[in-house]
Amino acid sequence: MPSPQHDSLIRLFRDRPPLAVEVLRDLLGHDLPVTPLVRVENPTFNTRPSDDIEADLVLVLGSPAAPAHGIIVEIQKDTSKEPRQLARYAAALWLQLRCDATVLVVCPDARTAAHYAHPIESGLSGYRLQACVLGPADIPAITDPRQAAAQPELAALAVMVHGRERKVVEAFAAALADLPADHAPKYYEHAYSMSAPDVRRLLEEIMTSTDWPVYSPFAREHFGRGLEEGKAEGKAEEAARMVLLVLTARGLEVPEEIRDRITACTDLARLESWAARAATARTVHDLFGGTDTEDR
Missing domain, CATH: 3.40.1350 (Trna Endonuclease; Chain: A, domain 1)
Structure with a gap:
């Protein structure tokens, strides 16, 4: 197979x-x-x-x-x-x-x-x-990021063969930043899939130490997942901020443990439910209704 x-x-x-x-x-x-x-x-x-x-x-x-x-x-x-x-x-x-x-x-x-x-x-x-x-x-060991960006297929092959040389992986990682956003994950996935486990670990180490948002084991899956997770986290943070803003605007005191509970929540639907309740709650404890199964 x-x-x-x-x-x-x-x-x-x-x-x-x-x-x-x-x-x-x-x-x-x-x-x-x-x-x-x-x-x-x-x-x-x-x-x-x-x-x-x-x-x-x-x-x-x-x-x-x-x-x-x-x-x-x-x-x-x-x-x-x-x-x-x-x-x-x-x-x-x-x-x-x-x-x-x-x-x-x-x-x-x-x-x-x-x-x-x-x-x-x-x-x-x-x-x-x-x-x-x-x-x-x-297959040449490509250590020049400019050459790696100009020949990304050959650079991916170089990682497969010469990936134990840190400069080869560093050049490949640097080159990805110069490639179109829809191409870079594909070449990362190729290099990762073709390489031995120790080279994969080095590739992970170097990639996660940069600002380029790619995570193993497979770039296409995880690149897309990372972006979606980032968007979801951003929406959850905004929803939590809105809950606290409504409570504060209504003059309700929010204890530290309640504030931490709200900001730690990543369930967008739950946060939106709390935001709706915050508009009419008599106390901050009314925020967590009986239908909120997490709070039973």
């Missing part, structure tokens, strides 16, 4: 298809056609007899009418996948698109990267596949 790291890596490439092109060209020195057109393709290759072989991600360079190159992205955390399967993927995509195809294997583990870096004998005479492998040694 795919792991959170596997899924995050796939989303990282799927969300911005040119990333695979940049990895192949800039990090691995692979020659590819020059085109601004890169799209996600259906990753299922139908064969005969009728079984399906499905890659993690398939990208196509060029227009649908004239595809120039296919890229198959595979995430491998161990050596369990039969290398010949990668050769099948490439052959199937070549048959489907009628253009050259490259297999990019992303391996967070160095031993796994070395395993898939060997030429793959397909079993068909004359057909040997050489996959392009992105291993830990190929």
